[in-house]
Amino acid sequence: MKITQIIENLNLELLSGDKGMEREIKGVYSGDLLSVVMANAKEQQVWLTVQTHINVVAIAALIDIAAIIVVENMDVEEETIKKSNALGIPILKTNKTSYEIAVELYKLGID
Template sequence: MKLTELIEKLNLKILTQGVNLEKKVEGGYAGDLLSWVMAHAKENQVWITIQSHQNIVAVASLLGLCAIIVAEGVEVEENTLKKAEEENIPILSSEKSTFELCGILYNLLNGSKIPC
């Protein structure tokens, strides 16, 4: 699924300007502990978090993540947005909880197949 389609289906707000929204999304990861995300998230995934400081951009860039989704309406710092634009990392926002976003994302990417 393309990131543009995911943005539409999740009703996400685009916080960064001039970044590539045509990336292919291959999965997702949710977490707020940066070192844990660095060890477990995979390239081409979207990352769902409530963190909003500049270090999230460094993690996303290092791992080759498609985008960062900041959940629960958390306000993202201006310097974070500027750094994300420089690094071509889309930062998106949602009022939904991390739990809701994960459930919807899982169903979108896996055709509503619930694992056994």
């Protein structure tokens, strides 16, 4: 499933990184401890997190994460948005929890 499709299906807000919108999602990773995400997330996954600083984009680029979904309506730093746009890594936002979005992604066939 493409990022554009999950935005539409889950009513997510696109904050940045629109150049990467056609990427295919091949799984979900949920985590907030950056070192654990670096060790365990896989390429082309969508990453669910409350973290909003620039390091999330660096880790997403390192692993080749398809998109970042910032949960619980957290405010994303301007520096993070700029880096996301520069690298074409979409950052999406929702007021739902990681658990709620993970369940919805699972129902869409992404696990």
